[in-house]
Amino acid sequence: MADQAEKLRELVKKTKKQCRVIAITSGKGGVGKTSVSVNLSLALSARGAKVILVDADLGLGNIEVLMGLHSFYNLAHVIEGSKKLDEIILKAPLGLEVVPGSSGLSRIADLTDKEREKLLNALFDLCERSEFLVLDTMAGIGKNTVSFCTSADEVIVVTTPEPSAIVDAYAIVKTIYLQRDDTTIKLIVNMAVNSAQAQAVANKLLNVAQQYLSKNIIYLGHIQRDIHVNQSIMQSQPLFITFPNAPATKCIETIAQRLYFQKPTEVEFKKTGFMKRLVKSFGWA
Ligand SMILES: Nc1ncnc2c1ncn2[C@@H]1O[C@H](COP(=O)(O)OP(=O)(O)O)[C@@H](O)[C@H]1O
Ligand SMILES: [Mg+2]
Incomplete structure (x- = not known):
């Protein structure tokens, strides 16, 4: 066991941090x-960044469905040692790569030592070969999601203007801040009628976070409610590719630009690091 902990520490030390690990989460499911x-x-990716998207939704991960991709293997096979990372990664448009994760990550809290090592090695490789590692997590304040969020360099909370989604968004914001206060959560308001409605939603969340947690939230922007989103899903093709001029696509481009230039702070990024926090948050070393 001491050996194992030592190995994990070595692996974590080896990580040269230059990849931004971004967890995307929400309080409520179905918010986008x-x-x-x-x-x-x-x-x-369209801005020229090397991006890897990991399906970290342990329930209904549907990245592949949205993108019209098909996988036979996922992270579970890498963790059990029957497949290499390269054998499970899916190639998407614009150089984006997708890691099918779902069932592979569902046991993350109770992996054997050997399996943990395999998972951490895989995450290490993913960090090494990308500038952005985007984690599509599950909704809610479950242990796994919260661990991914508090380990990531950056967290983006997605909400809609619906009151129940806002209340649940606050719950996840609070949970994350209570476990990690040296980060600043970012917010996207999806399915908004217009920017004014979204701004009002953002103000509400920013105000309660300030008032009750004394914490800031960075508002990244809104995404318009747009029929093209559903149309692209019906076609199993990503909106960004199929409808490059749709209102929702334009909103996403604006958000991507902000995110791209809004680098994480020194504290969030360099000093600690995703792998180190993940190992700690699952109590592995
Ligand atoms: N901006 C939007 N406009 C219209 N519909 C949207 C928008 N964003 C998401 N949706 C719809 O909401 C549903 C849930 O989206 P999804 O991304 O699967 O949510 P989640 O991953 O949070 O469960 C999908 O049917 C999708 O088409
Ligand atoms: Mg989802």
Whole structure:
């Protein structure tokens, strides 16, 4: 066991941090996390960044469905040692790569030592070969999602203007801040009628976070409610590719630009690091 902990520490030490690990999450399901993850990843890729998108939704991960991709293997096979990372990675448009994760990550909290090592090695490789590692997580304040969020360099919370989504968004913001206060959560308001409606939603969340948690939230922007999003899903083709001029696509481009230039702070980024925090948050070393 001491050996194992030592190995993990070595692996974590080896990580030369230059990849931004971004967890995308929400309080409530169905607010558009997967849609945002896919299209934001493509928008960042279109800017020339090397992006890898990981399906970290342990329930209904549907990145592949949204993108018209098909996988036979996922992270579970890498963790059990029957496949190499390169054998499970899917190639998407614009150089984006997708890691089918879902069932592979569902046991993350109770992996054997050997399996943990395999998972961490895989995450290490993914960080090494990308500038952005985007994690599409599950909704809610479950242990796995919260661990991914508090380990990531940056967290983006997605909400809609619906009151129940806002209340649940606050719950996840609070949970994350209570476990990690040296980060600043970012916010996207999806399915908004217009920017004014979204701004009002953002103000509400920013105000309660300030008032009750004394924490800031960075508002990244809104995505318009847009029929093209559903149309692209019906076609199993990402919005960003199929409808480059749709209102929602334009909103996503604006958000991608902000995110691209809004680098994480020294504290969020360099000093600690995703792998180190992940190992700690699951109590592995
Ligand atoms: N901006 C939008 N406009 C219209 N519909 C949207 C928008 N964003 C997401 N949706 C729809 O919401 C549903 C849920 O989206 P999804 O990305 O799967 O959410 P989540 O991953 O949070 O569960 C999908 O049917 C999608 O078409
Ligand atoms: Mg989803």
